Amino acid sequence: MGESFGNWSFGDDPGLRKWITTASLACGFHAGDPVTMIEAVDASLEAGIAIGAHPGLPDLLGFGRRVMNISQEDGYAYLLYQVGALSAILASRGAALHHVKPHGALGPMINDSAPLTEALLRVVEEVMDEPLLYWPAGREDSVVITTAQERGIPIVFEFYPDLEYRASGDFVLRRRSAAVQSGDAVTRVQRFLATGEVETVDGTILRLDCHSICIHGDSPTAAEHAAAVACALKEFGYELNAATRASVLAHMT
Amino acid sequence: MGESFGNWSFGDDPGLRKWITTASLACGFHAGDPVTMIEAVDASLEAGIAIGAHPGLPDLLGFGRRVMNISQEDGYAYLLYQVGALSAILASRGAALHHVKPHGALGPMINDSAPLTEALLRVVEEVMDEPLLYWPAGREDSVVITTAQERGIPIVFEFYPDLEYRASGDFVLRRRSAAVQSGDAVTRVQRFLATGEVETVDGTILRLDCHSICIHGDSPTAAEHAAAVACALKEFGYELNAATRASVLAHMT
């Protein structure tokens, strides 16, 4: 969320805020200029939504969704700057950062890279008093997950009902998000809640273990989508809350 | 300082660090990408130099030295983002921001504007536990100075021996800094130390009251310049230290 830029607005953030407990806000590199960030922080705090950082690649033209061959030093600096800026904005409101979740192509880039993992974890540890990381469910072989666990950084695993999964646990990330039929998303969420299973684009079955369900704010149907998912969760008896470190740590053991 | 950007290096920061007690670091908008900022922070901390934020206009092409018609909301957001990012980088090293000093055209723009003054002071108060502002000496009629004093924010007044003053107390800020003869700067500093006076471009005499002498890092002769000024200060019996809030507050009353 918070992915507008200057005069260009993006997504239906007010619509989404009615249904969510937790937001990951763009930090100015792939989207989200300072004015937008502050507006998004203030509106989220007013709505009682926990705020995480969604730092991205320095690529406005590609919305941070194009892999770039950055170094560890670059990665560390870009993450520290962005997460630090959002953290300071929150501190100016007496609030604190809830989590860090890399945006777009930066996620898969870090997922497969020990040097970038070190950059990310160092930033999470340096900026947050109580580090918390968000990561896609289904990536158990990721160096991020192994290393975070070694260092005692809890991870909230996310399920993305608006993306198409591959058998590898990877998913299809398009430059521009397509509209997803809410019916499809609800069906996927209901199946997942009932069985823990997701059907992949290859027709195989993937089992995922997650703490959080993520709706991408740049989809044209995001708000409708979020409403349907929130409703499905309630039908299955879940109460919606922002993740706490305690609950995640309890879940891990 | 810290005004390199990507592959473009700028100024002789290692040379300057031998002579100064306090640095104002660019924060990514007019200069100073995240990698550069972190390098500048680490080198300054190692040299025992106090670090302030030098936030600028979002104008890389013009090095933040072109007046832009930004709103109060813009100004507040640009300042909070930049000062916040640098503050978070410092916090990640266990250090804290020493002061805030607007860069380039942003300074004169704020000097004459009550809405931008409000934006700046709010950021200084929100980001710094112990607010400290740097401002040019000779601007006693500025709304910044009056308002900061009302709100109890101490100001370090600066004298710029490498700029040419006008009779109004204003000075000539060029897009690209010219080399200044160190001899000229030393002469100006010596006269100023002896008499408190500066000769303006109009030939009139200006009396300035200052706590700090600033050398602009982008001048080709900055390091030589800093050495000569440091030497002159010592000759006049001054010991060079970073300003403290206590000393500034004592000086104010």
Place this chain on the structure above:
Amino acid sequence: MGESFGNWSFGDDPGLRKWITTASLACGFHAGDPVTMIEAVDASLEAGIAIGAHPGLPDLLGFGRRVMNISQEDGYAYLLYQVGALSAILASRGAALHHVKPHGALGPMINDSAPLTEALLRVVEEVMDEPLLYWPAGREDSVVITTAQERGIPIVFEFYPDLEYRASGDFVLRRRSAAVQSGDAVTRVQRFLATGEVETVDGTILRLDCHSICIHGDSPTAAEHAAAVACALKEFGYELNAATRASVLAHMT
């Protein structure tokens, strides 16, 4: 038009293209990245629409609508680069630039500046075999108009029914365009067509002489607006065509 940027879309360009004869396309500085520009060029050519350049200030964050203190050298270079790039894209399609029309704050900045006027006219003469300039009607005292006439550069004068005029002939340009009631715009256009008069925000009457009626593409109601204005023009017996140099020159004498 063509004011999208990367993933951020902007305006209803397909809707507008049904009603207009001539488009001014953003050139990458205030809006309009290269992919967007090429899409806008191709769609406009297919629709038989004449294409002009709409170069702006290097200020994505402010959408080119914030006055910046640029030099003549800056202005000349920014205009030549942007107009040249669009002209080359058109040439790659066997088409030629129809006109040049500065965007946002650049227009009023040039209107009052002899050095920037020289920058603009030099670019128009250097890039276009048959120079044609667009300028707001009601600015007869502008150095641009006087100088263009001396140099034999024809000017198409524009009337903006979606902006509010001041008695000075100037108009109110907001950072973000407000929705205008089509009824209001139609009323203004009808009155203007019947009498040549516009009522200003001060309640005074302004007489304007124009060759073209401009609809701003970033207003949420732009397409509806354009349809209503096109309809009103037809009711008054006008046939809608892109301006030709010949017709403008004939009108001038």
Place this chain on the structure above:
Amino acid sequence: MGESFGNWSFGDDPGLRKWITTASLACGFHAGDPVTMIEAVDASLEAGIAIGAHPGLPDLLGFGRRVMNISQEDGYAYLLYQVGALSAILASRGAALHHVKPHGALGPMINDSAPLTEALLRVVEEVMDEPLLYWPAGREDSVVITTAQERGIPIVFEFYPDLEYRASGDFVLRRRSAAVQSGDAVTRVQRFLATGEVETVDGTILRLDCHSICIHGDSPTAAEHAAAVACALKEFGYELNAATRASVLAHMT
């Protein structure tokens, strides 16, 4: 050349211009803002130097030297915009583009990609009346070379005495160019002129067939380097001239 940006100057272009016949100028994406481009064009024309376009990736922070996962549509648009802008600047001086040579990571990216090759060749054909491409010698298996030859686009092959070659014909491209000892470069050039051979970093021998010797302008020793190479060429009896299509085409058959 022309790789300064705003206040950041880069390279010793005046020094280089004394020794070269042909320059490839940055076009604003990886380096080279419009003011810099125009200055570089005017100085090159005055020195009688043929001017080619050196378009890069939209990555100022990484100086266009970081691979980015751009699409064919992106590549075509970025190249057309940049090459078109430089071409228009040249046309405004009555001059024409001599050649196109992709910068930094864009070269290797295109070298291995049929879609990006199509993007590049289409731009060269669309913008230049007499297409001419520069490409590294030693890449005979490149899809660029095969396709250009099929389409009748002549290629000037370049040898880089200031880079280290690998046995594959590929070379080591660092984010920041290191200073090369002129002695080393001269030794390499002399050996190459005598034998057509280059020693790789692996110690193997590579045979290269080239029309042009390129000196990278961002090396701190570029001008000294260029002087030494020009001298070596003269010692071997070569007369230095900008490549002509006719001479390249003659060489190809």
